[in-house]
Amino acid sequence: MTPVYTAGMRRRNLLRAGLSAPLAGAALGGCVTPDAQRFQGTHRRMVLRDDPDYERWRQGMAWQTFKHDRYPDAIARPRTTLEVAEAVTYARRNRLQVVARSGGHNVSGAFLRDGGMLLDLGALRGAEVDVSRGSAWVEPALWSRNLARVLEPQGFAFPYAHCGTVPMGGYLLGGGVGLNGDSWGGIACANILEAEVVLASGELVRVNAEQRPDLYWAVRGAGTGFPGVVTRYRLKLHPAPRVLLSSAYVFTLAAATDAARWMERERRAAPEDTELMMLMAHSPQGPVAIARFVAFTAEQARAEQLLARYAAAPEAHKALVRMERVPTTFEQWFRESVDASRGLGFGSYGVETIWTDRLAESIDAVASAFAEAPSAMSHILISPRIHTATPEQAAFSMFGEAFIGVYSVWADGAHAANFAWLEHCAQLLAPFAKGRYVNETDGFAAPERVRSAFSEEAWKRLADVREREDRQGVFHGFPGWG
Ligand SMILES: Cc1cc2nc3c(=O)[nH]c(=O)nc-3n(C[C@H](O)[C@H](O)[C@H](O)COP(=O)(O)OP(=O)(O)OC[C@H]3O[C@@H](n4cnc5c(N)ncnc54)[C@H](O)[C@@H]3O)c2cc1C
Numbered sequence: 025m026t027p028v029y030t031a032g033m034r035r036r037n038l039l040r041a042g043l044s045a046p047l048a049g050a051a052l053g054g055c056v057t058p059d060a061q062r063f064q065g066t067h068r069r070m071v072l073r074d075d076p077d078y079e080r081w082r083q084g085m086a087w088q089t090f091k092h093d094r095y096p097d098a099i100a101r102p103r104t105t106l107e108v109a110e111a112v113t114y115a116r117r118n119r120l121q122v123v124a125r126s127g128g129h130n131v132s133g134a135f136l137r138d139g140g141m142l143l144d145l146g147a148l149r150g151a152e153v154d155v156s157r158g159s160a161w162v163e164p165a166l167w168s169r170n171l172a173r174v175l176e177p178q179g180f181a182f183p184y185a186h187c188g189t190v191p192m193g194g195y196l197l198g199g200g201v202g203l204n205g206d207s208w209g210g211i212a213c214a215n216i217l218e219a220e221v222v223l224a225s226g227e228l229v230r231v232n233a234e235q236r237p238d239l240y241w242a243v244r245g246a247g248t249g250f251p252g253v254v255t256r257y258r259l260k261l262h263p264a265p266r267v268l269l270s271s272a273y274v275f276t277l278a279a280a281t282d283a284a285r286w287m288e289r290e291r292r293a294a295p296e297d298t299e300l301m302m303l304m305a306h307s308p309q310g311p312v313a314i315a316r317f318v319a320f321t322a323e324q325a326r327a328e329q330l331l332a333r334y335a336a337a338p339e340a341h342k343a344l345v346r347m348e349r350v351p352t353t354f355e356q357w358f359r360e361s362v363d364a365s366r367g368l369g370f371g372s373y374g375v376e377t378i379w380t381d382r383l384a385e386s387i388d389a390v391a392s393a394f395a396e397a398p399s400a401m402s403h404i405l406i407s408p409r410i411h412t413a414t415p416e417q418a419a420f421s422m423f424g425e426a427f428i429g430v431y432s433v434w435a436d437g438a439h440a441a442n443f444a445w446l447e448h449c450a451q452l453l454a455p456f457a458k459g460r461y462v463n464e465t466d467g468f469a470a471p472e473r474v475r476s477a478f479s480e481e482a483w484k485r486l487a488d489v490r491e492r493e494d495r496q497g498v499f500h501g502f503p504g505w506g
Contacts, residue, residue, distance in 0.1 A: 070100040085128050090372030092133035096142040103147045105255040113226030115141040116498045123500040124253045126164035126193020131375040132466035134248045134503045153178050163256050164193025169358040180261035183212040188358025198247030198463035199420045204320040206296040208262045210411030211420055213244040215260040221252040224498035238489045245420025247462035249502040251494040265320035268352045269327035271334055272316040273343035280313035284387040286339040291409035297321055298330050302406035304394050311395045371401055374432040374443050376450040377464040378457035379424030386456040393449050398441040399434035421482035422459035471504030
């Protein structure tokens with residue numbers, strides 16, 4: 025019987041054929057020679073769809089328990105920059121469209137595409153601090169918590185993600201709403217001084233304000249539309265605050281809009297070293313809204329002084345519960361961020377976000393829907409104030425005065441009900457949205473939401489950069505856009 029030779033089989037055979045040329049050096053500016061056997065040989069760094077291990081690898085790509093139904097042809101796990109370059113070259117030659125994955129936190133599963141090659145950078149987790157320059161090179165899969173552990177003994181800090189397991193790769197590429205961000209450049213990607221990137225050609229290049237400024241611009245915010253693989257960033261560091269002091273006020277859900285108005289008032293007056301936060305969550309007693317103020321200071325006295333203002337506010341006296349001047353640390357923060365008993369860091373996730381200048385109205389619009397969430401693990405996270413100056417030389421170009429993230433989180437199999445609730449909240453918030461956050465919107469479900477994460481100008485420039493840097497379309501585009 026003559027075997028039917030499908031395009032898929034051809035691709036698999038090409039993948040298996042292996043090329044015997046030795047690896048070239050991975051010096052900056054140099055290309056590497058692909059060698060498939062290195063990936064499929066004894067070290068098992070690539071699986072194809074018919075491999076018995078494929079599904080286990082695929083499932084392992086997403087940080088959350090919900091697994092999107094999309095299937096790449098190949099999953100490769102390079103261990104070094106050299107191997108990243110090798111894998112990209114290999115994929116290009118074999119017409120496998122590439123998408124990178126650092127930590128798999130993107131809730132819409134942007135790293136899972138049908139067909140092509142998923143490049144899992146999970147092994148690239150290093151950090152190298154240059155104390156004299158006040159900067160650090162960090163690899164993409166390095167968790168926020170682990171970066172803090174490296175920096176703190178050296179007296180430095182960074183606007184880490186609020187959850188300790190979020191790695192630098194996708195977080196920075198899409199912007200980064202970070203801890204104490206207002207003191208440290210606003211959006212975290214404003215701290216990217218340079219980056220090393222593997223291009224569609226397989227060439228490894230360094231990008232900064234002088235060298236390849238277009239790619240430098242793109243690496244600061246293009247997110248899932250970036251035309252390359254970032255293998256490391258050099259970040260500007262900041263002096264570590266010695267004191268982290270937090271005051272939280274818990275309100276009934278009925279008082280959530282008043283709490284948001286309080287935040288709107290305070291955000292204008294609050295100094296940069298105070299982070300304003302709001303959370304809508306389900307407590308054992310029912311849904312609540314929590315207003316929280318965290319001071320990041322060098323001295324205890326200043327932190328106390330900053331928080332005294334909130335303790336004296338009339339709203340604080342209406343709170344059901346007051347938890348004032350509670351000392352915390354980055355480590356404690358990160359531990360709490362993955363506390364499954366609080367419904368954090370575990371389960372199936374869906375997320376939608378907006379940037380808005382109308383915080384209180386938005387909260388008012390979504391409050392009763394919040395009370396009806398099918399899962400008590402779901403929550404709404406609000407950053408009532410983000411430093412609104414758009415960073416220069418950055419694709420990150422969409423801001424509002426406040427940021428609202430609706431997190432649908434569930435532990436049972438009720439996927440449809442929880443996704444439907446998320447979409448209902450997204451619709452309720454839409455009239456108040458200036459735009460969205462590329463890292464936390466689902467372009468597969470609604471492509472125009474990805475577009476709304478960028479200004480018109482940035483969107484056009486990004487299309488130009490992509491066209492110039494990746495003529496052959498080696499890299500997948502934004503979810504929902506290609
Ligand atoms: C529990 C939780 C807490 C969060 N907290 C915050 C927060 O406090 N602040 C905030 O801003 N965001 C937060 N996020 C959102 C987070 O920023 C995004 O999910 C981000 O995509 C995570 O980065 P990642 O490296 O895991 O991305 P991945 O999921 O691995 O990748 C997402 C996409 O980014 C691109 N990509 C990733 N790495 C690379 C790379 N090295 N080179 C090229 N392209 C790459 C690819 O297109 C990929 O599809 C949170 C998410 C979760 C689930």
